[in-house]
Amino acid sequence: MKDMSSDFRDPELAAALRSALEPRGDQAAFVARVMAQYDHALDRGTVPTLDVLASWFRPGIAAAAAALIAGFLLGRAILTPAPASFDTALAPMEGQGLAALVTAPDPPDASVVFASLVEQR
């Protein structure tokens, strides 16, 4: 009895099948027929450069718009000065500063106010 395991090839069956499936026409003619389509197949299979560019058009526009918006928001955040805090405004300064001016019991002299303004600059 023949080994029915699929691990070994069956030469008799192989020969019969090979004969049954043998191509009808000449091999050289078949090769020539395939080679006649060589250039056409390559032309058909190559994607033109413009098509590649076109496929990137929409994603490219979207990416550029996103970069523009991000740049605008970032630039605005950097260029806008942060408001000074109250503590900063009252920070002690050398000489007669703003703190002395605000906490003084008596109205300040005009020269003191002027000096304070100059120091603030």
Add this chain to the structure above:
Amino acid sequence: MGSEDDAALVARTVAGDSAAFGVLVDRYAGQARRVARAVLGDPDDADDAAQDGFLSALVKLGQYDARRPFGPWLMRIVANAATDRRRRRNVRRSEPLDPSLVGGGPRPDAVAVQSELGERLRSALQELPERRRTAVVLFDVEGYSHAEIARILGIPEGTVRSEVFHGRRRLRTLLADWKEQVR
């Protein structure tokens, strides 16, 4: 150039050498046409499918991994081309057997005997599910391993073993009956 290995021929083809591709086609033409015929039955349809497969492979050669054998990669493309063609077309069924060959007539000569056996085998193949007959042909006729066939057909190796086993059982029965008949 005939003894040049497949990977080198592929590299030359990718570089634009059409003659190298011609060698590959010549090398695999018989195999591709038989595999396509196993799928389609009709030899003319099979040649069309094999041609589609070669040209499709030509366009996809850049995707071929040269560390792997070329044959299974190509046969996968050819088998897919044949399957696509079978789906697209209403493939003609095999011609019915000539009644004089089926039996009862005068004893046929050796060529006619071989021709009838071939016809019966082709008919039996067409009765098998497509995947099963392709697996048997790839294993027994073309000599691919189960693992390679698994990659070609995109199915697990265990399924390939099962398909080959069941396909052979049917074909061997037919072959044995035939031998009894002509004895």
